[in-house]
Amino acid sequence: MTTEVEAGAQPGERLQRVLAAAGVASRRKAEELIRSGRVSVDGQVVTKLGTRVDPLRARIKVDGKPVRQQAFRYILMNKPSGFITTTSDERDRRTVMELLPAKPRLFPVGRLDRDTEGLLLFTNDGEVANRVMHPRYKLTKEYLVLTPQKPSDRVMLRVRDGVEIDGKRVVPHEFRIVRETPDGVLLSVVVHEGMNRIVRRMMESAGIEVTKLSRVRVGPLSVAGIPRGGYRELTSGELTSLLQSLHLDRGTHDSTEVSLQGHTKTSRAAQSSPKTRTSSGKGRGA
DSSP: OEEOOOTTSSSSEEHHHHHHHTTSSOHHHHHHHHHTTOEEETTEEEOOTTOEEOTTTOOEEETTEEOOOOOBOEEEEEEOTTOBSSSOOTTOOOBGGGGSOSSSOOEEESOOOTTOEEEEEEESOHHHHHHHHOGGGOOOEEEEEEESSOOOHHHHHHHHHOEEETTEEEOOSEEEEEEEETTEEEEEEEESOOOTTHHHHHHHHHTOOOSEEEEEEETTEEOTTOOTTEEEEOOHHHHHHHHHHTTOOOOTTSOBOOOSSOOOEEOHHHHSOOOOOSOOOOOSOO
């Protein structure tokens, strides 16, 4: 039997979000599972997106197998270059998932392209992932750009006034020179937008060559202290700050598990050289 439940007709969370939070699949893949009739709630097959369920009480099954809610996990990674941000790749390129243990199943929040390094958040908490990426919550993201030459005052002002990307004027929250180094000049770019390769495109529009690009902060979360290729779980303080910045009030009924030690691990995959590739394709991101 198939039920067509209207979005908003009942309280609870959207079914695709519950599936993503339970680690069944990414939100997009979860939507595909629902459309194809492979998901049932309390004994009824659900095919309509927007169906809301109580994740603590609903009996959810995928292909007849019960879905059990996982404890929420939140991991920060210092992504190295040479890895694309996706859960799998049909072209056999190295993905960030190689740098994490196989379980629990987590998903990257947003994307960094293959050549961009820095902070990448992983979680099985669909609501947090959606809010981090949604422009409504105005979570700032800070990037460090290494460029061979110091930009002129005129170029700096042009970027601060905003550059046009895909017909939209993008004004950075902050754009400044951090310092000069033996390798070049280090610039800080802070943005709200999450457009595809936004920082690289801003620099290209202003004629600023990018030698290296790294994301160092997302909202209250910083990559400081995590070695390249390493990762660790959020501390309780970091999680509290993140939830507050996302205006997300979590009660005691939520199944949340967070390491209080903040122990950093380094993946062996990050220490080895990336696979040889004939393609120069990149993932989405900065």
